[in-house]
Amino acid sequence: MTKMQQDRHSAETVPFAAPASAELARIDQHLDLGENQSAQALLQALRAQPGLQAGELLRLQVRELRLNLNQELRLDQLDQVFDLVERAEQLGDPLTLAEALCCLARFQSRAHVITLALQSLGRAEVIYTTLQDEQGQNRCLMLVCKFLHDEAMHEEAIRRLEPWVLDEQRLAQLSPDDRYTLTISLAAAYSFVDRMAESTVLQERAYEDSKRRQIPSRMFRDAVNLANKRLWEGRLDATRAFLDEAEALLLDHEISDGQRSFLLQNQALYLWKMGRHEEAIARFHQARDNARRHAQWPILNRALMRRAECAEEAGLWAEALCARREQVELAETQLKTLKQSTGNSLMRMLGHVRTQAQNDYLRQHGNALERELAERNRQLQATLLNLQGEMQVRRQAETALQEARDALELKVEQRGRELEQAMRLLLEREKQAALGHLVAGVAHELNTPIGNALLATSTLSDGLLAHRQAFEENRLRRSDMNQLHAELEDGLGIARRSLARAADLVSRFKALALEQSSAQVIEFQPQQVIENTLAVMAPALRAEQVELDNRGRPGRLLRNDPGALGQVLAQLIENSLVHGFRNWPPPHRLTLTEAVQEGHYVLRIEDNGRGMATEHLARAFDPFFTTQLGQGSSGLGLHMVYRLVTLGLQGEISLHSAPGLGCRVTLSLPLRVDGSGQV
DSSP states (O other): OOHHHHHHHHHHTSOOSSOOHHHHHHHHHHHHHTOHHHHHHHHHHHHTOSSOOHHHHHHHHHHHHHHHHHHOOOTHHHHHHHHHHHHHHHHTOHHHHHHHHHHHHHHHHHTTOHHHHHHHHHHHHHHHHHHTOHHHHHHHHHHHHHHHHHTTOHHHHHHHHHHHHTOHHHHHTSOHHHHHHHHHHHHHHHHHTTOHHHHHHHHHHHHHHHHHHTOHHHHHHHHHHHHHHHHHTTOHHHHHHHHHHHHHHHHHSOOOHHHHHHHHHHHHHHHHHTTOHHHHHHHHHHHHHHHHHTTOHHHHHHHHHHHHHHHHHHTOHHHHHHHHHHHHHHHHHHHHHHHHHHHHHHHHHHHHHHHHHHHHHHHHOOSHHHHHHHHHHHHHHHHHHHHHHHHHHHHHHHHHHHHHHHHHHHHHHHHHHHHHHHHHHHHHHHHHHHHHHHHHHHHHHHHHHHHHHHHHHHHHHHHHHHHHHHHHTTOOOHHHHHHHHHHHHHHHHHHHHHHHHHHHHHHHHHHHHHHHHOOOOEEEOHHHHHHHHHHHTHHHHHHTTEEEEEEOOOOOOEEEOHHHHHHHHHHHHHHIIIIIITTSOSOEEEEEEEEEETTEEEEEEEEOSOOOOHHHHTTTTSTTOOSSTTTTOOSOHHHHHHHIIIIISOOEEEEEEOTTSOEEEEEEEESBOOTTSOO
16 A cells, blocks of 8 residues: 555544544445445444444445445345345435445346346435435436446436536536546447547546546546547557556556456557557456456456457467457356346345335235235235346346357357368369369370471471482482472471461460469450460360350450459360260260340350259359269369359359250350459
8 A cells, every 4th residue: 555545544544423424425435436445444434433323324334235246246245235225114214225225226237137226226216306315316317327338228328418417507516526427427328339539528528537636546447448549549659648647546546456457458459559469468368367357257258359359460360269269158157157146136136025025014904905905916016026037037048149149150250261261272273273274285285286397397307318418429310309399398388387386376375374364454355265265175175076166256345354254264164074075975065155235245155965953053153062072073163153253253144054955154244344343
């Protein structure tokens, strides 16, 4: 404890003659600020005073119980709360009864029985209104807004708070503590409905008030809140300044463990945004441990979620997976604990309500008729409470189901990313395999013209050697020269034609290969892409004895990606060869038809192969779907075609087929696509 705290503690433990309202208000202030040690010291000093009256003792016990509620929640405290309420009713002290009802409402809210909490708070508000106690009415308002905030009913909280906070005259009538509490509550509600600018203005106003009044715990909380807001605004220098102020306050003052956890989490967020991922993850671990140690489940859940996001950004997949698993385990544990504690709390509350009703019956009714009427009222009240309990349990079950669904969606999203990565790899392999098949076909096609050229040049070389020997031996005749000229003319003609054929094949294959490797939007003739693809696929088509019918010359230029179109056409021809014609009796025909219809370029590829079963048509474009599983087919060919047409070419593709009647694929592409891939 620092010297400042010691001076403050010694000043607050001066003996009192009786626990007057001023001293009780100071205890309430400490409890509101989370300064449990200071509140404990004041309570002990007041307890030691002689001559306390019954009402004064009850009011002290209310605050002692509230102090215990701040530290931990136990079921035996419920019995104590109801006992205080009953004793206050017997004493006939309305102020003590109102304070006990507020304490009961706090317990019911912590136990997630919000309906009963609001009911208890409503009874207290009626008492404060009757007593014309404005401070008590303001406390009820702040408790209602806190309960609404805890149940995520932020719009209702804003509706109740704005008439006070936005009315300067009305706000000026409140005490400084009440003004601060209402302002902070409205700022928090604004932040949860994406009204960040208004939330920041109110938070800054509250921070200046805390600094002016020198309240360390509030200054700490406001500095951390403002650091969080500056962080998400991207103002990291301002974030660091507020975090430094909070850290300095933490060293010299009594700060609650809940606020420490929030500081650790914001320090981790700052390190993350600064790109210091490993330090950020280590600080997230500290925030997690501190929040778990003090049962701060919302902070713990956010720390796990942000830690996973930080690890994913840094590529630390094992750490990210560990954080996601901890988040799922936390949700499951919370759900189990919530069900158990809510059920136990609800049963105890119903038991107390039943006992209270019975006592009222014994006190207020003496004859049989009155007892019967009281029994009817008790039954009706019990039925109402049961209905309210069932509604609350149903809400809790729906919340638990939503949390479980969210956890499942996280798992599905993770599995989806893994599957997408695997499918991307397999698609790339499929492309490489298709390109390899094209290379093999071109190599086979080049063998004939290159072989002919080699044979012609070899024959010419032998003839030239024989001519040179005859020349050296002076045996040349005119007929020998004529024969040499004829052989040279024939051989060079064969070599020239063969090499021209080879050069044409190489040029076509080079054009197609460049188209497949590029991803650019240019103007091109689609017929040229078709001819290049057919030239490269010629060996495979001849091997299956395929008759080609290339119809239609629309004569229109396309502005699109020629490489993607070449890949689509090559894959569709390959699909017809493998799945349509192989082991299928001839004749084999492949028909390509081009047309321009309603501003779109339409290309139809039709074969007369074995066709497809009707039940397979709906799944033909699905990844990994194949009827030849284990026979070298990956089931990604048509899926790759679908992605290239719909995503790359911004077009549409349809498939029509029937068993034994061949297959027809129709591509419909826009005539113009800009460089960003938009029509």
